[in-house]
Amino acid sequence: MRKIGLIILIIAFAFNSVFTQAVKADTSDTGVPLREKNLKNNDMPKVDYDVKVANLPFYEQVLKGYQKGSYKDTDGIDIVLRPDEAKSSNGGSLPIKNDIGGNAKPALVWDDSVKWFEWTFDVPEDGLYQLYMRYYPLKGKRSPIVRKLIVDGVVPFQEALNVSFERLWVDKGKPVRDSNGDDIRPLQEEKTMWNYEGFSDSKGFYPEPFRLYFSKGKHTIRLEYVSEPVAIDSIEVKSPENIPSYDEVLNQYKAMGYKEVKDAEVKFQAEFPVLKSDPTIRAESNSDPSVEPAANGDFILNVFGDWNWRRGNQWAEWKFNVPQDGLYKISFKVGQWWGDGLPSYRQVAIDGKVPFKELEEYPFKYQRDWRMETLSDKNGKPYLFYLTKGEHTLRLTDKVGPMSEVVNAMSDLALRLSKMIREIIMVTGARPDPNFEYELDKKVPGLMDEFKDMSKDIEAQMKYITNISGQRPSVYYSFKSIKKSIDEMIRNPDLISRRLNDLNNAQTSFGQWMLDLQNEPLVIDYFIVSSPDKSIPTGRSNFLQKVGATWYNFLKSFYKDYNSVGSSTTTGKKTIKVWVAMGREWAEILRDMADNEFTPKTGIKVQINTFPAGQLNAGAVNVILLAINSGKAPDVAIGVDSQSPVEFAIRGATADLSKFPDFKDVAKWFVNGAFIPFEYRGGIYAIPCTQDFNVLFYRKDILSELKLGIPQTWDDIYSELPILQQHGMEFYYPPVLDPFLFQYGGDYYTEDYMRSALDTSEAYMAFKEWTELYTNFKIPMAANFFNRFRTGEMPLGVGGYNEYVMFTVAAPELTGRWGIAPFPGHRMPDATINRRTGSFGTTNIILQQSKNKREAWEFLKWWMSEDVQSRFGENVEAIVGVGARWNSANVAAFKSMPWKQEDLNVILEQWKQFKVQPVVLGGYFTGRYVGFAWNNVVLGGMKIRDALEDAVKQINKEMKAKQEEFSVKP
Structure with missing residues (x-):
């Protein structure tokens, strides 16, 4: 008994000593926030993100502010800013050249070597002004020229962050027929020429260039380089041009004695405009038998536009001749069967000017078939246009029209909802317990007020959409469903945690409708400029024509090779x-x-x-x-x-x-x-x-808000993970062993490719760290990274080319709020970071x-x-x-594509440490059994070494069998 008592005393003493040391170690950090504990001596790069810039108002809100403040347009003022009056970020002499594009006057040559230029000027009176620029596109990556506009040291609104100036395009020749009887689409060729364009939004939300308020006195305009080189002849600060209404124009016609022409008609095809702003809008093929010329089962370029002509500010221009002076009407054979009942809008310009206000955003209403559309007022009475004898131009520009207000509202709602979701999951976690009452209405300040405001805003947009379209399209019912769900949460806050997925779906829905409502497609077969008394055909094919065409195409499918x-x-x-x-x-x-x-x-x-x-x-x-x-x-x-x-x-x-x-x-x-x-x-x-490529994606806004840096190593990831999880957020990593294996210096196979090399100490350490991501750090084993990155639940994650394109194209509300960094690695003794990883595409x-x-x-x-x-x-x-x-494997060609320069630098830096798995006999078993080993450890609780050794045994067995099958020896 005495021995037993002595042993108990020794154990108690030892336990007390260890416990005391643990308490001391813990109390030494008492009161230190988790961030400071984890990020002590951290040297991660800081996130380049300006909250003020990100939260700028939309131009629409600024314009309403002008109206409330009773700001007036100025009249007759035109201030010309010349190249030699500019100041440069580089200082010293300005890059001015003569004779660019046949222009004898000096021009400012601006490429990415100069960060900004600015001009200071005197304004003679208070009021609203517009900015215009005469420019010549220089050789670049064929993308639009984009600059940031800063007025008196401040970016005035969101749209000023990316002011776009288009390049001009033409079809390179006419189509020819191939050996199958199909048209070969002509390539697109840039037409470089001097162009004069107003500072306007890049998405076609507004019908006119931006209005800016300047008080009397000195002001400064700064343009910052975003993309593509340009030569600038001049910038003008001028009084807005007010477009008259049709009634005013009609009174002018009467005062001038203009008469309607008689028995005149000019018909011209739409498929090949003389000039356009975007190479993606082009001639297309349509199989309807009424289209000119008829396709007859072949691929014939017989219409213009279609689905490709759907983005704001895309325009095309045609030329036509009229036989005499006088008043004409203009008709189109058009198709607008997209948008679920919503109209598509086009701005109509004749000879470079919009004739009257009603044509700034002219609606082409939804209809399921081809039709003739004569430009007319709301009562169906055709508009009249005075045209002189000879050549004229007709330009149609895609505009978002009244839908821009809804799109801006969706952007705001999506961002607000994302913030609300993050605040909720800070309390509930990403997977709330459905049986627990979190009392979110008490624990998240202002949450219920935000829900109520959101419900009102959604209802206002539902009414607005109904008024525009005259019916209730799909977007109406989508918003109605979201509103119903939010209203139920307002009445019963306990539902919020149980319906967190509904909020995620609502944010996704807002983002998708943001994209959909900006799509304004239109297809045109031909134009008719005619005297007002001339009757216009229906433009539709009849039942017998459709049956005949369908039967003909069916028979042709038996002998034509469509592959x-x-x-x-x-x-x-x-x-x-x-x-x-x-x-x-x-x-x-x-x-x-x-x-x-x-x-x-x-x-x-x-x-x-x-x-x-x-x-x-x-x-x-x-x-x-x-x-x-x-x-x-x-x-x-x-x-x-x-x-x-x-x-x-x-x-x-x-x-x-x-x-x-x-x-x-x-x-x-x-x-x-x-x-x-x-x-x-x-x-x-x-x-x-x-x-x-494999890179790290990160949300700039969230990391900036949490005061976190951009992780460079896996240790950086591990130090930030607890902070993310404390806020209900997570890190995404697809279950892939390759980076860990290569960064530890391991390989999948021995040098002769005859056996698995996963039985090495390097492979064990790599497999251990990989599986501990899921067992120790509890990161999700599977997730929809695109959706959860979008909502903010996963502000950090690993992805590649597909994710990059998705975030660029399909997540417009995140523009400017995310970035990419090199893949996280392991710091080596020489202080370099081993980031070895790789991902392949396709081959020839x-x-x-x-x-x-x-x-x-x-x-x-x-x-x-x-x-x-x-x-x-x-x-x-x-x-x-x-x-x-095109993510070409030719590195030099890849560089020439219009990637953002900062993103291209990251990708090229990552490629310097490119490494991928070889393909060997029986190698298909490697991925399968590494996956089994991962399952056994992460899901089954198996010991790491046992799981890996069992996988190696099975891989070697299959490799040996295949080597014997194909008589392959070392």
Whole structure:
């Protein structure tokens, strides 16, 4: 008993000593906030985010303020600011040149080497003014010229952050027919010329240039560089031009004695305007039998606009001639069957001016079929236009119209709701207990008042939309559902935590409607300028015409190959077959470039066929596998995934490209390590086509609000995670081992690729850290990163090209509120950061069955060259839009795309540490069993070493079986 008592005393003493030390250690940090504990001696870069700028009012609100303050337009004032009057951020002499674009006067040449220019000037009287600029676009990345406007040291409103000045575009020639009888769309060509344009919003929300209030005296205008170089001839500060109403114009006609013309009609087709502001708006094909010319089952460019002509401020201009002076009416054959009952708006300008107020935002109402639309007043009476004999121009500009007020309201609601959600989850966590009463109405100050204000704002927008459209479109019922849910939460606050998902869905809905309500599509077949007494056709096809066209198209489908992209050339000594896993528009651009450049230069004709993505990959039964087995494989396949080349090579189906004498020169075009997935037993069986990237996405506004820096290492992530979780937020990381393995210096396989290398100490440490992200730090095992980044629940996360495009295109309310940084890494003894990781895109291969391997290689060298890839990317983005930005694997070509410079710098920096997993015999078991090991540890609680050793055993077993199957030895 005495021994037992002694042992108990010793244990008690030891426990007391340890407990005392723990208490001392803890009390040493008593009262220190969690942020200071975790971020002590932190050297993370600070977030570049200005809250004041982010919360600027919309121009609409500023304009209403002018009206309330009874600010008046000035009259007859025109102040011209010259290039030599500017001050520069660089100081010293100004970059002024003469004879730019045929202009004899001096012009200010502005590229990204100068951060800003500013002008100081005297205003003779108080009042409202507008700004205009005469400019010449210089060679850049074919994007609009964008500058930030600062007035007297202050950005006046949100829209001034990105004032856009358009480049001008034309079709490069007329379409020609290919061997299938389809039109080949002409390429888009920039027409550089001096242009005069007002400072206005880039989205077409407002019909006129911005009005700015200047008091009498000295003022300063500063323009900051955002994107694209430009030459500036002058900037004008001038009195607003007030456009008269139609009644005023009609009275002028009567006073001048203008008469209606008789029996006159001028008809001109719309498909090829003489000038346009955007290369994505273009001629399209429509199969309706009433369209001129009829398509008759082929791809004939017979209309203009369609879905591509939907974004604000996109304009096109046509020329026409009238036979005599007098008053005319103007009619269009149009289609507007988008928008669920909402009208599309266009600003109509004749000879460079809007004739009267009613044409600033003219509505083209929704209708399910083609129709003739004569420009008319609300009572249906046609407007009259005085035109002199000879040539005139007609310009139509896409405007958001009255919907701009709704879009701005949605942006405000989305941001307010995001803030509310963050405040709620700080109390409830991301996954609230449905049975717990959180009393959010008491714990979150002002929450219920915010809900009530939001309900009123939504109701006001519902009424506004109904008044505009004359009916209740889908957006009305979406808002009604959100309002109902919010009203129920107001009546019963305990529902808030249980319906947190409803609030997330509401924010997503607001963001989606922000995009949808800005879409104003319109398609035009032709125009008719005629005397007022001339009758106008209906523009519709009848039932018999539609039945006949449908039957004809059905019969034609039996003998026309719709997968083939026909060639426009008949020259060429040899023909190679190229299969592409891209959309038809991508393939058409490739075909046009090959016909116009590659074939004339080499004498090699290219026959292109398109297939859905995935149909050219190894694995399940697909078209290329069937073609190989039947002996009818193409010469070249483009868009093959990175795992497939070696899988095909193992079976002798792809050619070894490293045997070509100039392969090493071509390999220099790509990032270091790009060929790792294509290597097999000394050969290389593909070259890259597109290139992905892995980066860290972060919300600037949230990190700034929490006073957190931009993580550089995994230790930085771990130090910020508790702070995020304290505020109910999370970090997103997809369950991928690669970065941890490569950053610890490990590899998936031994040097001879015969066994798994996941049994090393480096692999163990990597696997341990990877799984502890989920077991120790409790980050989500799966999540919709796009939605949760948008709501603010995940202000930090890892992603790549797809996420970058989604945030850029589909999350407009986050513009300026997010950024990217290099992938987090591990700090090395020399203080550098090991960020090794990589993600591949698609590849190009030459099939072993090809009898034209040399010609196929010539084609691949041409296709992946810097110049061709740059122009291909430009054409794709010009036709399809920003969402289709070409992420070329050619590094020089990738740089030439219109990425934001700060983002491009991050991507290129990350590529310096590019590394990916090789493809080996039986390697498909690696991903499968690493995933099983992750499940066993994270979900099953298995010991890390046991799970990893079991995975290695299974991987080695499968690799050995495959090596024996294909008689492969070390």
